[in-house]
Amino acid sequence: MARKAYDLSKSYTMLERAEQVVPGGVYGVRSVRFAVYGKYPQFIREGRGSRLIDVDGNEYVDYISAFGSILLGYRHPRVEGAVREQAERGNAFSFPSDRWLELAERLVERVDVADWVVFGKNGSDVTDYALRLVRAYTGRKTILVGAGAYHTFQPWGVPLPVGVPEAWRSHVDDFRFGDVDSLEQVFARHRGDVAGVMVSPFKHDAFHDQEIPSRTYTDALREICDREGALLVLDDIRAGFRCHPTGLSHLAFGYQPDVICYGKAIGNGHPISVLVGTEALREAASRLYFSATHFFSAEPMAAALATITAFDDEKAFAHMSQAGKALCAGLEERANAAGFRVRITGPPTMPFLRFEDDPQFELARKWCGEMALRGVLVHPVHNWFVSAAISDDDLVRSLDVAEECFALTRADRA
Numbered sequence: 001m002a003r004k005a006y007d008l009s010k011s012y013t014m015l016e017r018a019e020q021v022v023p024g025g026v027y028g029v030r031s032v033r034f035a036v037y038g039k040y041p042q043f044i045r046e047g048r049g050s051r052l053i054d055v056d057g058n059e060y061v062d063y064i065s066a067f068g069s070i071l072l073g074y075r076h077p078r079v080e081g082a083v084r085e086q087a088e089r090g091n092a093f094s095f096p097s098d099r100w101l102e103l104a105e106r107l108v109e110r111v112d113v114a115d116w117v118v119f120g121k122n123g124s125d126v127t128d129y130a131l132r133l134v135r136a137y138t139g140r141k142t143i144l145v146g147a148g149a150y151h152t153f154q155p156w157g158v159p160l161p162v163g164v165p166e167a168w169r170s171h172v173d174d175f176r177f178g179d180v181d182s183l184e185q186v187f188a189r190h191r192g193d194v195a196g197v198m199v200s201p202f203k204h205d206a207f208h209d210q211e212i213p214s215r216t217y218t219d220a221l222r223e224i225c226d227r228e229g230a231l232l233v234l235d236d237i238r239a240g241f242r243c244h245p246t247g248l249s250h251l252a253f254g255y256q257p258d259v260i261c262y263g264k265a266i267g268n269g270h271p272i273s274v275l276v277g278t279e280a281l282r283e284a285a286s287r288l289y290f291s292a293t294h295f296f297s298a299e300p301m302a303a304a305l306a307t308i309t310a311f312d313d314e315k316a317f318a319h320m321s322q323a324g325k326a327l328c329a330g331l332e333e334r335a336n337a338a339g340f341r342v343r344i345t346g347p348p349t350m351p352f353l354r355f356e357d358d359p360q361f362e363l364a365r366k367w368c369g370e371m372a373l374r375g376v377l378v379h380p381v382h383n384w385f386v387s388a389a390i391s392d393d394d395l396v397r398s399l400d401v402a403e404e405c406f407a408l409t410r411a412d413r414a
């Protein structure tokens with residue numbers, strides 16, 4: 001029997017209220033403009049494991065996972081237990097907490113590239129730090145990034161540069177991800193002035209098929225950086241803990257970076273980001289100013305320690321990979337059965353589904369919107385995140401709903 005679409009009336013009444021008190025209402029990637037108006041919940045009351053419950057009381061299996069910051073599931077008992085324990089002792093202090101040092105030591109021990117580490121709150125804190133670090137170390141200005149890649153909401157990389165003077169975006173140039181010739185060309189354009197290259201481990205730009213890099217490309221990146229005296233920065237903020245059993249994506253794809261940025265998943269929903277670097281960069285790092293009121297909060301440090309421990313103990317990567325593979329295979333099968341050709345790209349833990357012959361993402365928005373209205377959250381233009389909390393029951397439900405929604409999308413097209 002066909003499922004009844006959810007009632008979202010409270011969510012959308014609240015969205016109207018939000019529009020009165022916040023310019024444009026809900027902004028950024030959570031904005032309805034980025035997904036599908038009228039079909040997605042707008043306000044969430046509660047998260048639990050793989051599920052979200054919205055303000056109307058509807059329940060969802062969630063593959064958006066707070067845009068990647070949920071790795072082990074919402075309110076993971078070990079992570080929340082560690083946070084509560086820390087909260088008993090306090091969060092913000094006049095000096096760093098013991099957790100700060102414990103986490104720094106844990107990461108230096110765990111990440112082969114890491115001889116030292118610094119902590120921020122959001123990914124953008126540490127990608128900005130990385131830019132200043134490679135410039136301080138090399139005395140050069142130019143930074144190269146993959147065209148279309150997202151690394152920050154700060155002026156140098158914000159995708160919508162409203163209110164940003166041109167000069168604040170200078171000294172950043174781009175090349176095509178995975179394309180060694182394009183990289184060589186852009187190096188040639190800035191010969192002698194490239195401080196560093198910043199790349200994501202695989203291409204995961206919104207609105208595009210995802211691309212896994214070849215070894216030729218990852219090796220060439222290192223060789224060209226060495227030849228040109230530039231540093232290699234890996235932005236593992238979105239993909240970290242999702243591409244390799246250790247959580248370290250550079251090991252999955254063969255990168256040899258000088259600096260790695262982590263964020264999102266590492267705190268399982270608690271605000272913390274991390275930058276690690278090699279010994280050669282220690283002196284330059286010690287010269288940078290990097291301080292903000294909440295950078296030292298202890299609770300997110302406790303969350304990160306517990307997240308890493310639980311990730312290992314619970315073999316989270318193996319579970320996420322298995323669940324992701326089953327999800328992708330099941331979706332492809334049901335899409336084909338409904339007469340759609342789809343492309344599912346990226347690692348199974350971070351899949352992205354695109355309908356073929358759907359350049360404006362109309363089919364994607366229709367299908368994803370119907371999925372949301374029936375309790376499964378997937379995104380039409382941004383990659384998804386399969387958390388370690390996804391169960392066999394979640395998969396069965398997701399694929400049943402998907403089948404129904406492919407049929408609805410088909411009927412709508414007919």
Ligand SMILES: Cc1ncc(COP(=O)(O)O)c(C=O)c1O
Nearest residue numbers: 122123124150151152235237238
């Ligand atoms: C690859 C990548 N780098 C950097 C960032 C910026 O992180 P944040 O939004 O936490 O500042 C993001 C955020 O989506 C990201 O996906």
